[in-house]
Amino acid sequence: MEAHERELEEQLVAKTGETRVTVVESLQELEGTLNTLKDAEGREDIPSRLKTVTERSLPSFLTAMDQQIAKPLPEDPDGFYAAAADLITGILKVQRGQGRYLAGAFPEEMKEFRHVISLIGNAVNDLTVVVKEARDAQKQIDTARAALDALKAAKTGITEAGEHAADLEKRIAAAEQNLQEKTAALQGLREGQPYQDALRSRDAAKERIERRDEAERAVQSLGAQAARVIRKAARVSTRADRKEEAKMLNACIALLDDPVSAGAERVVAALPPAVRAVRDQFESEDLAIKSKEDRGLFSEDGKIEKAFTDAFAHLERMKKEAEEAEAQARAYTALHEAEDLENECEALKAGVAADQTARKEAEEQVASETEHIPERARRLRDTLVPVAGVEVTLEGEGFTIPAETRT
Numbered sequence: 556m557e558a559h560e561r562e563l564e565e566q567l568v569a570k571t572g573e574t575r576v577t578v579v580e581s582l583q584e585l586e587g588t589l590n591t592l593k594d595a596e597g598r599e600d601i602p603s604r605l606k607t608v609t610e611r612s613l614p615s616f617l618t619a620m621d622q623q624i625a626k627p628l629p630e631d632p633d634g635f636y637a638a639a640a641d642l643i644t645g646i647l648k649v650q651r652g653q654g655r656y657l658a659g660a661f662p663e664e665m666k667e668f669r670h671v672i673s674l675i676g677n678a679v680n681d682l683t684v685v686v687k688e689a690r691d692a693q694k695q696i697d698t699a700r701a702a703l704d705a706l707k708a709a710k711t712g713i714t715e716a717g718e719h720a721a722d723l724e725k726r727i728a729a730a731e732q733n734l735q736e737k738t739a740a741l742q743g744l745r746e747g748q749p750y751q752d753a754l755r756s757r758d759a760a761k762e763r764i765e766r767r768d769e770a771e772r773a774v775q776s777l778g779a780q781a782a783r784v785i786r787k788a789a790r791v792s793t794r795a796d797r798k799e800e801a802k803m804l805n806a807c808i809a810l811l812d813d814p815v816s817a818g819a820e821r822v823v824a825a826l827p828p829a830v831r832a833v834r835d836q837f838e839s840e841d842l843a844i845k846s847k848e849d850r851g852l853f854s855e856d857g858k859i860e861k862a863f864t865d866a867f868a869h870l871e872r873m874k875k876e877a878e879e880a881e882a883q884a885r886a887y888t889a890l891h892e893a894e895d896l897e898n899e900c901e902a903l904k905a906g907v908a909a910d911q912t913a914r915k916e917a918e919e920q921v922a923s924e925t926e927h928i929p930e931r932a933r934r935l936r937d938t939l940v941p942v943a944g945v946e947v948t949l950e951g952e953g954f955t956i957p958a959e960t961r962t
Contacts, residue, residue: 753887819867
């Protein structure tokens with residue numbers, strides 16, 4: 556195809572050179588004719604009936620023609636052809652415009668002018684045929700080259716996809732071997748005594764944490780029970796306009812709404828005056844406590860304070876036991892080792908699955924591209940026939956495309 560392209564280029568260059576000579580020589584003749592017309596401006600032998608037309612049209616005609624002749628003619632074939640086609644179009648436009656009024660006054664000059672234009676037009680028309688043939692041939696070459704590139708790209712794709720599939724197969728095998736080893740290591744770790752000890756320690760820590768949480772809930776529940784009664788007492792104090800008492804009771808309620816966060820010291824310190832106010836209101840019948848449990852909590856001296864003291868003490872013991880159990884559980888590394896191995900195994904499984912999908916896609920690409928190779932080769936053969944001018948047979952790996960027999 557490259558040799559054919561060079562041959563086309565040489566033919567186009569040669570024909571362009573011939574046309575250039577004709578156009579340049581014709582333009583020289585045209586320039587001489589224009590000079591004659593320039594000398595004829597104001598001639599006395601022009602019939603009076605044509606003088607007015609001549610005086611109006613000749614100057615603009617000469618100016619327009621000079622502009623056309625002055626246009627450059629590039630050296631390259633494509634540029635020259637475009638410029639030459641534009642030149643003949645421009646000259647004809649001038650001839651059919653201002654020039655049509657001058658034939659009566661200057662018959663010989665305009666006859667010579669038309670002759671020169673005919674020479675240029677015929678030369679450009681001849682070049683047009685060659686340019687069209689060259690462009691058509693180049694289009695056939697480009698089509699064939701595209702078909703060849705498509706075939707090469709398909710074969711390259713097959714090779715690359717096959718290599719990729721092979722690489723993935725190796726990586727899958729290595730990952731599966733690694734997964735098998737880590738799975739065995741994980742199984743051995745789980746069956747070992749350190750892992751069993753770690754499990755027991757973790758379960759013990761969970762149990763201690765549950766007890767701690769239960770102790771927190773007990774303190775919170777006790778606070779809610781006490782706050783419910785004291786809140787009623789605060790409303791009584793507010794209605795009775797005992798502002799200081801109401802303020803004291805509300806401050807105690809604020810602590811009892813979240814006694815764990817407030818802490819044992821602040822809660823136990825705030826309880827005695829609040830409890831006395833509740834008892835006083837109960838005894839004066841300003842406050843009704845319907846719940847037997849609530850009455851028991853507030854009626855006996857020191858019972859509520861002791862209930863909170865005991866609840867907080869129990870919570871502190873549970874917190875300490877939970878902390879010790881958690882620290883002991885953290886000291887065992889077997890569970891962390893097992894978790895790390897589990898994560899590694901899951902990552903390996905995910906990687907293997909992804910690689911298996913990618914390998915399948917690569918194999919499918921190989922199969923698909925291989926299936927279409929004969930079709931691409933046949934298309935290449937069909938595009939090569941117009942370029943070569945003869946029937947073509949193509950043979951390659953996996954295909955043989957014989958020349959078509961035409962009757």
